[in-house]
Amino acid sequence: MNKAFVKESDQDDEDPVPEGQRLPAGTKNYITVQGYQRLRAELAHLMTEERPAVVQIVSWAASNGDRSENGDYLYGKKRLREIDRRMRFLTKRLEIAEVVDPASQPNKDQVFFGATVHYVDSAGEEHTVTIVGVDEAEPLLGKISWISPVARALTKAREGDTVTLRTPAGLDELDILSVSYPS
Structure with missing residues (x-):
């Protein structure tokens, strides 16, 4: 059967989210202004520079004839799938992002997002x-x-407070020395 009609992998359409980047159900995707800009810059770089360069290589490699043993073509197609997967992930994350500016935090003596x-x-x-x-x-x-x-244990505490952190090794006491926000 011709490879053009065979799906290479069922996993290619999935967008697995790394363990540390999963959001709890029903929560917002809070992000700082700098983080939002960094994700947008990465998406723009993938769309305008990296993907077009790989497309050009794949196109060139495809024009060389037999694709079944063409390393540039096979690697290029794989890299395109990786780029497309990352672009879908970034697009979804940016759509649900809730940008928070820590500098505008009114309670600067208490620990909240951005502290x-x-x-x-x-x-x-x-x-x-x-x-x-x-x-x-x-x-x-x-x-x-x-x-x-750690962040959950620290949230809403103030300078001088002692909070309890649950760890796999047991309970740990954290004494807060200072809380600050960017200007």
Whole structure:
């Protein structure tokens, strides 16, 4: 049977969301202004630069004849599927995004979305985290998702408060040293 009429994989049409980027049912996709701009820039880059370049390579490779053993063609088609999947994901996320400007937070002494919190845990280790959207989270850089256990424990607390964090190892006490928001 000709490969043109055979679906290569059932997974190609699915848009799997990475585990850390899943939103709880019924919640909004909160995101900072910078995060929203970054996602839009990535989508624009994929649409205007990366995808057209790959399409050009696939077109060139297809013109070379036999496609069954043409590495440029096969890799290019696979890369196009990856780009299209990412573009669909970004489009969906941007459509449901609820942009929040942390600088406009009226209660700057309390922890909410966009806050940068400096705290010390029960082991005496100091941490600084910024509470951001699910699509912006980079835990190794101190940017944690607003739905993460640490962010949920810190939310609504104030400087000087002690909050309890439930971890797999048990309960941990976090003493909040400072709360700040971008200007």
